Amino acid sequence: MTRYHCAVVIPTKNAMPGLKPVLQAVLAQEAPWPFEVIVIDSGSRDGTAEYVRGLSGVRLIEIPPESFGHGRTRNLGVEAADAQYVAFLTHDARPADPHWLANLVAAAEQDSGIAGVFGRHIAYDTASPFTRNDLDRHFEGFLAHPLVVHRDLDPQKYENDIGWRQFLHFYSDNNSLLRKSVWEKIPYPDVEFAEDQLWARAVIEAGYAKAYAPEAAVYHSHDYSPLEQLRRAFDESRNFKKYFGYELSPKLFPALATIAHFSVQAFRQKLDETRYGKVSLRQRLDRAGQRAGLVAGHFLGANHQHLPKPLAGRISLDNRLFKA
Known part of the structure; x- marks a missing residue:
């Protein structure tokens, strides 16, 4: 009991x-x-x-x-x-x-x-x-x-x-x-x-x-800097590939195209001002950088096996993943 x-x-x-x-x-x-x-x-x-x-x-x-x-x-x-x-x-x-x-x-x-x-x-x-x-x-x-x-x-x-x-x-x-x-x-x-x-x-x-x-x-929420977002996305992508077989943005040119798309979207996207308030230029710039970091991190994580291990360990937020 x-x-x-x-x-x-x-x-x-x-x-x-x-x-x-x-x-x-x-x-x-x-x-x-x-x-x-x-x-x-x-x-x-x-x-x-x-x-x-x-x-x-x-x-x-x-x-x-x-x-x-x-x-x-x-x-x-x-x-x-x-x-x-x-x-x-x-x-x-x-x-x-x-x-x-x-x-x-x-x-x-x-x-x-x-x-x-x-x-x-x-x-x-x-x-x-x-x-x-x-x-x-x-x-x-x-x-x-x-x-x-x-x-x-x-x-x-x-x-x-x-x-x-x-x-x-x-x-x-x-x-x-x-x-x-x-x-x-x-x-x-x-x-x-x-x-x-x-x-x-x-x-x-x-x-x-x-x-x-x-x-x-x-x-619960976080506003990550572009570098923080890249590092988190790197670990996410690397491990989703390892544990689930998912490849997030594995190809270079489609990843670059996605970054370009997200950058444009950051400046064009309209949010409900009654719900979220007016979006400033600074917030749109931050959004573009954060989304670029997300896609770049996913690309690097999906291709981590091609990176030198010391570099992968420096990118990772949890470099214990790369010590084995």
Whole structure:
């Protein structure tokens, strides 16, 4: 018999000061059942561990920095949780209201075959109009499909349509929840990237379902510089090719054409001013640079095997990927 109905697990490293409002929002959750909060810190030097240690109602687990792994550390959190369900947040994803956790659990409790649930992301008010628009459009797209999906919705499409498979295994541990009894059979893979989507693919292929909970929203967004976007896209492309077989912008001339297209689009795209405000020239320039970094990173990541390893390691945000 589990002690808690749900646990919330948050991996951290040097997460201050943004972690404070996240934990405040988590501890303020209103639910008709007991839940626990677990923070797993991997060697913070900015006072994160000390802050968490001083909170009542939060359990701190400390691990050496070298033992951190996106899948491995989340497995540690699920194993430590004395709960039927385990929700994940990142340290910069703040629940949007006091019902976030109850809404995640309610989505899972629709059917015992639902292995995992992911919730909506809302951009912070400080995000650029383009970032806010991108997030809104991305999550609004899920509303065009059933909120609970599984492979048997269309088995033939699952076998033949790569886009449909990508849709079915989209999953984000910035805001998610899993059923621990399923995790006991299918734990997270011990990988450095895309552990959430790899797990979602595994449970879908095992015959389980996945749910989207649009009412379980968190504030989470980033406005990356062109270089930050390039480096993140490099890791994304490299690992999507490795783990899923997807090639993102693998050819040079189509990639250059896409950069040109995105650059023009950045200056022509019209956004709803009542929703996002007036777009400045500076924001359009930033958008053009960011989109160029995205495509360039995808191209370099898809062709990383042709790059000198020291260069690939310098481009990667997580150069542990290139040490083996």
